[in-house]
Amino acid sequence: MKKKSLVKPKNDKWALRLYVAGKTQKAATAFNNLKIICEEKLKDNYQIEVIDLVKNPQIARSEQIIAVPTLVRKLPLPQKSIIGDLSNTEVILVGLGLIESNQYNANHNP
Amino acid sequence: MNKNNLQFQRKVLPKSPTSIQGLDDITGGGLPKGRPTLVCGGAGCGKTLFAMEFLVRGATQYNEPGVFISFEETEKELTANVASLGFDLESLVKRKKIWLENIRVDRTEIEQSGDYDLEGLFIRIHHAIESIKAKRVVLDTIEILLSGLPNPHILRAELQRLLGWLKKKGITTIITAERGDGTLTRQGLEEYVSDCVILLDHRVNDQSSIRRLRIVKYRGSTHGTNEYPFLIDEDGFSVLPVTSLGLNYFTSTERISTGIPRLDTMLSGKGYFRGSTVLVSGTAGTGKTSIAAQFVASACKRNERVLYFTFEESPGQLIRNMCSIGINLDPWVQKGLLQFHATRPTLYGLETHLTTSIKLINQFEPSVVILDPINAFVMGDNQTEVKTMLLRLVDFLKMKRCTAFFTSLTSAGENMEISDVYISSLIDTWLLLRDIEIGGERNRGLYVLKSRGMAHSNQIREFKLTNNGIELLDVYVGPEGVLTGSARLSQETKDEAEQLLRQQEIGRKQFGLERKREAMDAQIVLLQSEFEAEESEALKVISIEKARNERFAQDKAKMAKSRKGDVYMKTVGTNKKK
Numbered sequence: 001m002k003k004k005s006l007v008k009p010k011n012d013k014w015a016l017r018l019y020v021a022g023k024t025q026k027a028a029t030a031f032n033n034l035k036i037i038c039e040e041k042l043k044d045n046y047q048i049e050v051i052d053l054v055k056n057p058q059i060a061r062s063e064q065i066i067a068v069p070t071l072v073r074k075l076p077l078p079q080k081s082i083i084g085d086l087s088n089t090e091v092i093l094v095g096l097g098l099i100e101s102n103q104y105n106a107n108h109n110p
Numbered sequence: 111m112n113k114n115n116l117q118f119q120r121k122v123l124p125k126s127p128t129s130i131q132g133l134d135d136i137t138g139g140g141l142p143k144g145r146p147t148l149v150c151g152g153a154g155c156g157k158t159l160f161a162m163e164f165l166v167r168g169a170t171q172y173n174e175p176g177v178f179i180s181f182e183e184t185e186k187e188l189t190a191n192v193a194s195l196g197f198d199l200e201s202l203v204k205r206k207k208i209w210l211e212n213i214r215v216d217r218t219e220i221e222q223s224g225d226y227d228l229e230g231l232f233i234r235i236h237h238a239i240e241s242i243k244a245k246r247v248v249l250d251t252i253e254i255l256l257s258g259l260p261n262p263h264i265l266r267a268e269l270q271r272l273l274g275w276l277k278k279k280g281i282t283t284i285i286t287a288e289r290g291d292g293t294l295t296r297q298g299l300e301e302y303v304s305d306c307v308i309l310l311d312h313r314v315n316d317q318s319s320i321r322r323l324r325i326v327k328y329r330g331s332t333h334g335t336n337e338y339p340f341l342i343d344e345d346g347f348s349v350l351p352v353t354s355l356g357l358n359y360f361t362s363t364e365r366i367s368t369g370i371p372r373l374d375t376m377l378s379g380k381g382y383f384r385g386s387t388v389l390v391s392g393t394a395g396t397g398k399t400s401i402a403a404q405f406v407a408s409a410c411k412r413n414e415r416v417l418y419f420t421f422e423e424s425p426g427q428l429i430r431n432m433c434s435i436g437i438n439l440d441p442w443v444q445k446g447l448l449q450f451h452a453t454r455p456t457l458y459g460l461e462t463h464l465t466t467s468i469k470l471i472n473q474f475e476p477s478v479v480i481l482d483p484i485n486a487f488v489m490g491d492n493q494t495e496v497k498t499m500l501l502r503l504v505d506f507l508k509m510k511r512c513t514a515f516f517t518s519l520t521s522a523g524e525n526m527e528i529s530d531v532y533i534s535s536l537i538d539t540w541l542l543l544r545d546i547e548i549g550g551e552r553n554r555g556l557y558v559l560k561s562r563g564m565a566h567s568n569q570i571r572e573f574k575l576t577n578n579g580i581e582l583l584d585v586y587v588g589p590e591g592v593l594t595g596s597a598r599l600s601q602e603t604k605d606e607a608e609q610l611l612r613q614q615e616i617g618r619k620q621f622g623l624e625r626k627r628e629a630m631d632a633q634i635v636l637l638q639s640e641f642e643a644e645e646s647e648a649l650k651v652i653s654i655e656k657a658r659n660e661r662f663a664q665d666k667a668k669m670a671k672s673r674k675g676d677v678y679m680k681t682v683g684t685n686k687k688k
Contacts, residue, residue, distance in 0.1 A: 021229035030224075053230055057237035064214050066231040067259060080219070083259070087224030095221040 014046040015075035021068045022054045026085045030069035033086035041098045123330045126282040129167035132349035136334030137325065141306055144280040146273050148303035150287045150295045151310030155321065156342050157286040160310065161248040163347045164284055166197045168246045169207035176246035177209040177238040181254040185210040195346045209238045215258030222260040228268040232275065239281065247276060248284045253297040270302050294326065305329050319459040320495060323349055339498065341461045360511060369408030372582035376558055376567035382539055383563060385511045387504050391518040392543030396554050397575055398517040401541070402480050403432040403439060404580050405515055409478045410442040417476035418450045419467065421486040425450035436578045449474055455486040460499045468506055479507055483517040497533055504536050538562045543573065546594045553594035556582065572598065
């Protein structure tokens, strides 16, 4: 299921997009959680773009977004998406490929 | 439509007309306006099409633009799929009448971390509605969301919020869902949609498929509760409620010949009513098709079009066989007045048979339609379905003022009247053909079992297939019973001989009488001449006597005069007294 190859932070910038619907509590939580993780794991090697679907409803169609907040890893490829307020850090780390799923499983299912 | 509008006004609950043929009749005007309707059914039962037709009809006929949110098919696929039904989605989308949107949910691509909601979906639907000012929305098939996204608890709550939100916006919504095992929908969506639930069903019975529609519930409105057959064809979706057609078609008093003069006579001298339904039933080989062919030939002679559905013989075989009894149908086929349509009843389901028939009838516009035989459709226990199909066909033909002619094969030994009883009520004129077995022979008999609206004959006629078509003969009814065939012939010769004898006897009697009369006349003449002779003799004597008397009186008067005048009178008087 999951990519086995460990994606190491490279010099290429990580492009992350966070889709939200208005300035909600969930949106703020998600952004803060994402910021913390990125600061910790990617340092300055990342870029977060927050898109408010209320203002740009047509993007929801072109990007096939239905749940919010949705985090999409645009770069590096392949594209990956995670939904929710990003309160579960491990899922994000595995989902974004910042840690290997084996490592995650080892930590959580000893 | 007028009828619907009337009903519509009486109802408190506003309705959104679907314009799907027949559906508005059974829902009393359409789906609940501004509320969600759940359409559920198994795979391939026509849910998407139902929803799409609701939108397209709304957009084109009621100026109610619609949004189609598809969770399964892409916009391109949808457009291509319904193009075959005559819906030009591309142009409707361009004219902002329809909004197509495909929402792709791929479980494997999505991870969940923490709480989320479906605000994105709301935004998309809202954007679509606002873009074209939509009044109708279809969510096809929304339960894909339930399996496509993690955390069903959130999804269910969001789904309920979505429906509430659409209801508040006053949008008439159709939600489609797969039928579950023992439940209406696989994901229990019926819990959320309580206003109207329509169940579509696609069932195979004895290898033929029948589509059915049932309104499971319709809050705040009366509705037809039966299972109604429905069709999907080139013209889209059509529900065929038996009752929607009513019994108010035009009735003709025109009569048309059966093609058999003596049969016309049996039907009070003029034949069938135009636009009536005729059934000829009988056992194998009793000549049902021949009677049909004779009717066809007579209709073609009147320059009327005939559509002949044959379910057992090929047209070529039928024409050849009919030639053997002197009915040549080929020229009519060449002339384009007669069209054959040969199919095996098993080729497709009853509904499709009905639609094909209706379509062909609409194309060819015949005034006579033959179905030979109708019971080819009866397989297993589907008599009720066959009856419903025929009922609808008969209704359609009556509206078209076509004369329908059905043949029906009954198995030998069965009571014929009972075996066809399931369609009896549809039939106006019912001819029964039966075998009469007497004296080692099998002969055909025909009688009119019923014929509405005419004083028909109660006689059984012997029915013969000759080189010049069908001939009806009187059966022999006498002290020996009902006789047909050779028995009738021999009885008739016997009768004739007796008749001859009797006639000779009469001749003899008459001759004798004549002779007597002649003798009497001669005597009369003789007596008369004798009398005349006597009479003239007597008259002569009388006149002589008279002359003598006169002279005597004169003489007396002269004598008296010569004596004394006044005595004369007295003398005369006394003389007279003496």
